[in-house]
Amino acid sequence: MTHQRNRLLTALTAGALVLGLAGAAYAQAAGSLVSTALADGDVGEQADGYLGIKGTASAALRGEVDAINIKRRAAYTQLAAQRGVTVKDVAATVGCQTLATRVAAGRAYQLPDGVWRVKSAAPITLPAYCAG
């Protein structure tokens, strides 16, 4: 009985290990999907503080963008609770900063008007609330 249970435990541990490795490998592969999409201008930063997809995207890319946005939202929620502001306020402030400093020329970005634009050499005209 004990022997059987041990074997079952070993099998479960091995299974979990394989799944974990596969998951890590998948996450790494998917992460590169976003980097490529960013470089191609298919994915870009939005003024609302999240990544967005311009047009249609594969399920794998969509999944990776969603995963990043979920993690971002968790980080925003934590900071919002610490500072006593809304998650939206934190997200919008991060949006101001990403648009101001983290969008390279040739990459896509989206302002609150919902229109996707491509960054030129000139700085992005930020929403009024970003000023200051």
Next chain:
Amino acid sequence: MHMLLTEARSRATSGAMKRFATLMMAASVAACGGCVQVQAPDKPIEINLNVNIKQEVVLSLKKDADALITDNPELFPK
């Protein structure tokens, strides 16, 4: 003779009052031409609150936001 005179006078008075009432009605109808007429819109009034973030809040959060970005590089791929 006396009675008749009183009757005639009262008739004259009521005629004047009627004329006055008619005049007042006409005046009020004319006045309504200058009334401000308020009409309820058939569409609901929409107020866009999407960009309702206070500049001060953004300003106070800027340093925190920068730290959040640099502390979580995996969430902000370049």
